[in-house]
Amino acid sequence: MPGIDDCLAEAMGVPGALGASLVDWTSGLALGTAGAGPGGDHEAGAADATELARAVTQSTSFTDPAAGTAPAEDLILSTGAAYHLVRFLETDFDSSLILYLRLDRERANLAMARLRLAAIAEQLVLD
Amino acid sequence: MIVTLPAPAPPAAPAPALRLPRRRRSGRSPAGPVEAALADLAAARATGTLYASAGALHLADGAVVDADSPAAPGVEALLTGCGRLTGPQWAAQLAACAGTGRTLAEQLVGAGHVSFGELQLCQLTAVLDAAYVVLSRPEGDGGEPSFVPGSAPLLTLDRPMSVRELRVAVGRRRALLDRVWPSPQLDAVAVRRRPGTVPRGCTRRRQAVLEAADGHRTPTEIALLLGRSAYGTVLDVRHLAARGLVEPGGLTAAPPALPPRSAAPPGSAAPPAYDPSDPHVALLLRIRAGLEARL
Numbered sequence A: 001m002p003g004i005d006d007c008l009a010e011a012m013g014v015p016g017a018l019g020a021s022l023v024d025w026t027s028g029l030a031l032g033t034a035g036a037g038p039g040g041d042h043e044a045g046a047a048d049a050t051e052l053a054r055a056v057t058q059s060t061s062f063t064d065p066a067a068g069t070a071p072a073e074d075l076i077l078s079t080g081a082a083y084h085l086v087r088f089l090e091t092d093f094d095s096s097l098i099l100y101l102r103l104d105r106e107r108a109n110l111a112m113a114r115l116r117l118a119a120i121a122e123q124l125v126l127d
Numbered sequence B: 001m002i003v004t005l006p007a008p009a010p011p012a013a014p015a016p017a018l019r020l021p022r023r024r025r026s027g028r029s030p031a032g033p034v035e036a037a038l039a040d041l042a043a044a045r046a047t048g049t050l051y052a053s054a055g056a057l058h059l060a061d062g063a064v065v066d067a068d069s070p071a072a073p074g075v076e077a078l079l080t081g082c083g084r085l086t087g088p089q090w091a092a093q094l095a096a097c098a099g100t101g102r103t104l105a106e107q108l109v110g111a112g113h114v115s116f117g118e119l120q121l122c123q124l125t126a127v128l129d130a131a132y133v134v135l136s137r138p139e140g141d142g143g144e145p146s147f148v149p150g151s152a153p154l155l156t157l158d159r160p161m162s163v164r165e166l167r168v169a170v171g172r173r174r175a176l177l178d179r180v181w182p183s184p185q186l187d188a189v190a191v192r193r194r195p196g197t198v199p200r201g202c203t204r205r206r207q208a209v210l211e212a213a214d215g216h217r218t219p220t221e222i223a224l225l226l227g228r229s230a231y232g233t234v235l236d237v238r239h240l241a242a243r244g245l246v247e248p249g250g251l252t253a254a255p256p257a258l259p260p261r262s263a264a265p266p267g268s269a270a271p272p273a274y275d276p277s278d279p280h281v282a283l284l285l286r287i288r289a290g291l292e293a294r295l
Helices: A004-012 A042-057 A110-125 B033-043 B075-081 B087-100 B104-110 B116-136 B163-180 B204-212 B219-226 B230-242 B279-294
Strands: A017-024 A029-035 A074-078 A082-088 A097-104 B048-052 B055-060 B063-068 B146-149 B191-193 B246-248
Touching: A004 A017, A004 A029, A004 A097, A004 A110, A004 B116, A017 A042, A017 B116, A029 A042, A029 B163, A042 A074, A042 A082, A042 A097, A042 B163, A074 A110, A082 A110, A097 A110, A097 B116, A110 B116, B033 B048, B033 B055, B033 B116, B033 B163, B055 B116, B063 B116, B063 B163, B075 B087, B075 B116, B087 B104, B104 B116, B116 B163, B116 B230, B163 B230, B204 B219, B204 B230, B219 B230, B230 B246
Parallel strands: none
Antiparallel strands: A017 A029, A017 A097, A074 A082, A082 A097, B048 B055, B048 B146, B055 B063, B191 B246
């Protein structure tokens, strides 16, 4: 039965994955990490991914009135060298968690990585 | 998709002749009795339970493995609140632990009430929530925190949190609240929906908070009623306040006053020396909250 570490290890198996972390987006705390953080620093990466998540949770323009626990599904940030995927976790109980996956743009397939991360997020909260 | 980060503070905000209360950044605020005791226990790599007025923090080898507070729903309340299992079922699993010698976590997962990953997430959520309450509430008449060595909680985190990362996390949570709406006064008093307002574009989540805000319940009571995290509910209340949808239950006047936080001991809060309804003051408060979050 997969736990946090198993799911992060699986996220690292996505082609092009550089680093993955489970982060609480209200506190920026990395609750689990795998691979390498941006610039070798998971803690700073978690805090910055949190800023992305907050841009959604705090902006009325992005508010989905029908949203459940998770305020949104995911965020994609692409730069010249990397893709940053932020997936909100939808849990039955009240939580504020995201999965953050950083990918090498040369080696990654964005569409596939997004689907894989969605599946991993679902697997983490279901039997 | 293009993501816009919150804009940096405008370069030249008009500076009205008002003095804002000085406040230290939450993440590195001068250690209160709980934080000081916690730092000592972490340095001594202690194992046991630190009891404070708002709850308890459980340590193993100087790291936090569990936390609980009457003002924050624990794993039991979160799981029963979302209908994952009933109160009697929880009690039955607790009783079964004694018989089988298994841990509560093994028992809950083994009985199929919750998956392993879900339980881990639920524990982390509950611990962060209780730690936020314990570290944020000033020690009142409860006296100094006390430490009982050697005790072990029923559920412990698989990956303990260091005291340092917990303090930083709680500091960031406070800074986020102030960024949304810098009025800590709302966190501890009964709140109600402001009469005559029409909520538009609220998430279902905040709609439920709004409906529970009847002028008698505090955000903590709303959280326990809805089975939600205490911090998450305070954040919702601040969001609703920022949109002018809630107000303190006992008041009819518009914007709530902003007492200086942690500047004065509880009960002796001086009246604010500035007008929070002034848009310049509101802007400065937001800029300060933003700077605090970045420093």
